[in-house]
Amino acid sequence: MKEPHSDLCSRYIKIFIVVSCYWIVSIATVFVNKTLLSSQEVALEAPLFITWFQCVVSFTICFVLSKSGGIPGVFAFPSGSPWNVGVIQKVISLSIMFTLMIATNNLCLKYVGVPFYYVGRSLTTVFNVVFSYVLLGQKTSTRCIVCCAFIMYGFYLGVDQENLLGSFSLLGTIYGVIGSLMLSLYSIYTKKVLPNVNHEVWLLSYYNNAYSIILFIPLIIINGELTILWNYTAFNSLYFWIQMFIGGLCGFAIGYFTSLQIKVTSPLTHNISGTAKACAQTVIATQWYHEVKNLYWWASNVIVLCSSAMYARFKQLEMEENSRKPVPEEKQSLV
Numbered sequence: 041m042k043e044p045h046s047d048l049c050s051r052y053i054k055i056f057i058v059v060s061c062y063w064i065v066s067i068a069t070v071f072v073n074k075t076l077l078s079s080q081e082v083a084l085e086a087p088l089f090i091t092w093f094q095c096v097v098s099f100t101i102c103f104v105l106s107k108s109g110g111i112p113g114v115f116a117f118p119s120g121s122p123w124n125v126g127v128i129q130k131v132i133s134l135s136i137m138f139t140l141m142i143a144t145n146n147l148c149l150k151y152v153g154v155p156f157y158y159v160g161r162s163l164t165t166v167f168n169v170v171f172s173y174v175l176l177g178q179k180t181s182t183r184c185i186v187c188c189a190f191i192m193y194g195f196y197l198g199v200d201q202e203n204l205l206g207s208f209s210l211l212g213t214i215y216g217v218i219g220s221l222m223l224s225l226y227s228i229y230t231k232k233v234l235p236n237v238n239h240e241v242w243l244l245s246y247y248n249n250a251y252s253i254i255l256f257i258p259l260i261i262i263n264g265e266l267t268i269l270w271n272y273t274a275f276n277s278l279y280f281w282i283q284m285f286i287g288g289l290c291g292f293a294i295g296y297f298t299s300l301q302i303k304v305t306s307p308l309t310h311n312i313s314g315t316a317k318a319c320a321q322t323v324i325a326t327q328w329y330h331e332v333k334n335l336y337w338w339a340s341n342v343i344v345l346c347s348s349a350m351y352a353r354f355k356q357l358e359m360e361e362n363s364r365k366p367v368p369e370e371k372q373s374l375v
Contacts, residue, residue, distance in 0.1 A: 058304050059313055062297040066314075067321045069290035070154055071328070076287050077150040082280060084272055086265040090287065091146045092256040095249045097288025098295070102246035118240040122250035130236040131244070135251035137226045142252070143259065144219035151212025152202075154325035155333065158318040159198035160216030162344045165191055165351050167224035175228065181358060187351035194343030201337040245295050315349045 076082055076090050084090065102117075110117035121127070145161065152160050166188045172178040180188075202208035230244070237243040260266065274280045301313060322341055326333060 055304050058297065058300050062294075062301045062313065063317045063320065065290060065293045065297050066317055067324065069287075069294050070149070070157065070321060071325075072283065072287050072290050073146060073149055074154050076283055077146060082283060083274070084268070084280075086260070086263075086268045086272075087146050087150050088143055088256060088260045088263050089265050089269060090284070091143055092253065092260060093284055094288045094291040095142075095252045095256065097285065098292040099246070099249040099253055101289075101292050102242070102249060105242075106246060118238065118243045120237065120240070120243045120246070122247040127236070127247065128251070131233055131247045132251060134226065134229050134233045134244075135248045136255060137222055137229060138248040139252045139255040139259075141219060141222035141226050143256070144215045144222060148212050148215035148219050151209040152216065153207060153329065153331065155322050155329070155331055156198065156202055156207070157216075157325075158322060159195060159341060159344050160213055161220050161223075162191055162195050162198075162348065163217055163220040164223045164227075165348055167221050168227065171224055171228055181354065184351055184354050184358075187347045187354065190347035191344055191351070194340045194347060197336060197343065198340035201334065201340060205333070205337065207331075312349055312352060315345050315352070319345050 073090075076084075077087050105111070105117040106119065108117070109119075122131075148160055149157055169180045169184065169188055172180065199208065199213060234241075234244060237247065305313070319341070325331070
């Protein structure tokens with residue numbers, strides 16, 4: 041028999057490896073996407089096409105895993121087809137939210153710097169509270185509302201300082217706010233749709249990417265990217281396609297390690313890990329891009345990060361308290 045101390049040590053090592061992989065993949069994804077969307081080396085002014093290609097890569101990987109049943113000894117991929125009419129009717133509304141969410145996230149990243157990216161998309165928590173009340177009739181505790189007020193103040197302070205430093209992008213900030221709104225809606229409706237796919241997160245990701253490939257096509261046309269793609273001269277560049285495939289692999293990997301981190305820890309630990317990762321990402325980005333920020337700019341990041349972490353903690357305490365009460369399922373929190 042293994043000693044309890046040995047089992048506990050193995051569990052901690054596993055958690056450390058998973059969390060480290062989540063941090064590395066998540067931060068790498070942001071930097072790779074920023075390179076694809078804004079660098080002079082790629083120089084392709086077609087952000088929606090780039091996002092569409094990442095969906096194609098993720099869908100292809102999911103398709104292969106679906107046919108093979110997963111990776112032996114690692115995980116089993118659930119069986120299912122995204123082309124079933126009944127599945128389409130149940131999932132398509134969520135897939136529209138998913139498409140708009142990843143599109144606006146990448147558009148935000150195109151126009152704002154990586155250091156400001158987290159603050160620019162920090163209003164998701166605030167929208168969660170608003171939509172929980174408007175759509176679900178769920179009230180939020182005073183302390184959570186106070187945390188939201190601080191997040192909004194941190195967001196305002198960050199925008200103000202970006203403007204003073206001359207790096208503010210109104211368009212990027214608008215996309216960030218819309219991205220936060222769509223992420224909030226997506227989070228709320230995901231739990232509503234999950235029972236339709238037997239609560240299989242991988243299956244939902246498979247379906248979302250399949251439908252997004254189609255949904256992105258009219259968006260690409262409306263955004264005028266067909267002309268840009270037709271005139272683009274670097275499609276024969278190996279560097280371009282390596283970057284594109286790396287971006288697609290990162291998009292797939294972040295979904296896997298997010299689910300794995302939640303599985304080996306807890307939703308609360310995942311939120312705290314994500315908040316700490318955002319802090320590290322901001323520091324790394326300022327050093328990588330040689331950007332100098334003033335004290336108030338850093339204060340805005342600290343306010344948003346600490347307020348988000350406190351909100352997550354308070355929400356977890358409330359959920360633990362409510363779990364001890366006999367509450368009907370339809371009244372339980374979906375956020």
